[in-house]
Amino acid sequence: AQKITQTQPGMFVQEKEAVTLDCTYDTSDPSYGLFWYKQPSSGEMIFLIYQGSYDQQNATEGRYSLNFQKARKSANLVISASQLGDSAMYFCAMSKDSSYKLIFGSGTRLLVRP
Amino acid sequence: DAGVIQSPRHEVTEMGQEVTLRCKPISGHDYLFWYRQTMMRGLELLIYFNNNVPIDDSGMPEDRFSAKMPNASFSTLKIQPSEPRDSAVYFCASRLGTNTEAFFGQGTRLTVV
Numbered sequence: 001a002q003k004i005t006q007t008q009p010g011m012f013v014q015e016k017e018a019v020t021l022d023c024t025y026d027t028s029d030p031s032y033g034l035f036w037y038k039q040p041s042s043g044e045m046i047f048l049i050y051q052g053s054y055d056q057q058n059a060t061e062g063r064y065s066l067n068f069q070k071a072r073k074s075a076n077l078v079i080s081a082s083q084l085g086d087s088a089m090y091f092c093a094m095s096k097d098s099s100y101k102l103i104f105g106s107g108t109r110l111l112v113r114p
Numbered sequence: 115d116a117g118v119i120q121s122p123r124h125e126v127t128e129m130g131q132e133v134t135l136r137c138k139p140i141s142g143h144d145y146l147f148w149y150r151q152t153m154m155r156g157l158e159l160l161i162y163f164n165n166n167v168p169i170d171d172s173g174m175p176e177d178r179f180s181a182k183m184p185n186a187s188f189s190t191l192k193i194q195p196s197e198p199r200d201s202a203v204y205f206c207a208s209r210l211g212t213n214t215e216a217f218f219g220q221g222t223r224l225t226v227v
Contacts, residue, residue, distance in 0.1 A: 033213035045205065045218035052213055091157065100212050101170055102147060104157040 002027050004094050006105035013082045014113050020067070021077045021108045023092030031097035034075040036066065039089040039107070048090075051075055082112045120206050120219035127226055132194040135222045138187055139208030147216060148181055148191050149205040157205075163189065196226045 003026040013019035025034065036048040051059045051066045059066040067076040079086055092105040119138040127133050139146050148160040161171040166183045174181070178197070183189040193200055203223050207216040 035215060037218075043203065043221055045207070047215040047217070050213070050215055095213055097212055099170070100145060100164065101159060101162060102207075102209070102216055103159055104149075106156045 002094060002096055002099070002101065002103055004092055004103060004105035006092055006108050008108045009106075010109045010111070012111050012113060013079075013086075015084060016081055018078060018080045019082055019110065021079070021090050021092075021110065023075045023077065023105060025073050025075065025092075025094050027073075027094065027096055029096040033095045033097075034066070034068070035093040035095070035102070036064070036075075036077045037091045037093060037104075038086075039091065040085075041088070045091075049077070079110075084112050084114060086110060087112045118206055118208050118217050118219035120204075120222050122222060123220060124223045125225070127196055127224070129197055129226055130195040131226075132192065133196045133200075133224060133226075135191040135193075135204050135206075135224070137189045137191070137206030137219060139189070139206070140210075140217055141187065143208035143210045143217075144186075145209045145211075145216070146183060146189050147205075147207040147209075148189070149207065151203045151205060151221070152201075160191070193224075196224075198226045201225050 005024045032053045034051045038046045049061045049064045063080045065078045089107045091107045095102045121136045147162040150158045160173045161181045163183045181191045203221045205221045207218045209216040
């Protein structure tokens with residue numbers, strides 16, 4: 001079975017500070033991909049970052065980085081220097097190479113305080 | 115490319131009516147996904163296609179829902195008859211290959227009264 005868990009329904013962070021959003025996953029497949037998406041209040045889904053299961057280094061994209069701990073099956077998103085515009089829902093997702101199905105966690109609502 | 119295009123953006127219909135949601139994926143993408151988003155259930159994968167062929171429809175809630183992809187540039191999600199509990203935002207997404215990001219449309223907000 002393929003499962004994604006985000007245990008933090010909501011998070012607060014002070015502007016300019018860093019924040020970590022948790023994501024754990026469950027799969028027995030050796031090859032898979034992990035994704036993070038942002039959904040602002042306007043509703044669109046915006047791709048942020050991708051990590052492949054065989055990637056040796058943690059993925060980074062600007063202020064976003066993915067803390068990938070394969071043995072723990074966790075793929076936490078780290079946002080550095082938070083900005084007010086980072087306030088949004090954040091979704092973790094996974095796709096297995098054996099099925100290519102892309103499934104999402106329940107999301108974390110992040111609120112950045114000025 | 116204009117991205118994934120969904121229509122309509124908003125749909126209000128009466129219970130019992132047929133509803134058809136439309137999606138145009140990004141040209142060249144070989145995977146297409148339909149999702150439903152509600153507060154209670156989050157983002158649920160309903161069905162996905164590879165090269166126009168339905169691969170997994172296990173997320174389709176019941177027989178009232180059906181999806182087709184007659185060609186690489188068009189897909190539909192039909193609900194017949196619609197019920198108030200079908201009210202949600204329906205997203206279409208497409209991707210190229212495996213383990214690449216999926217690009218989402220703007221979504222269709224469906225309200226069944």
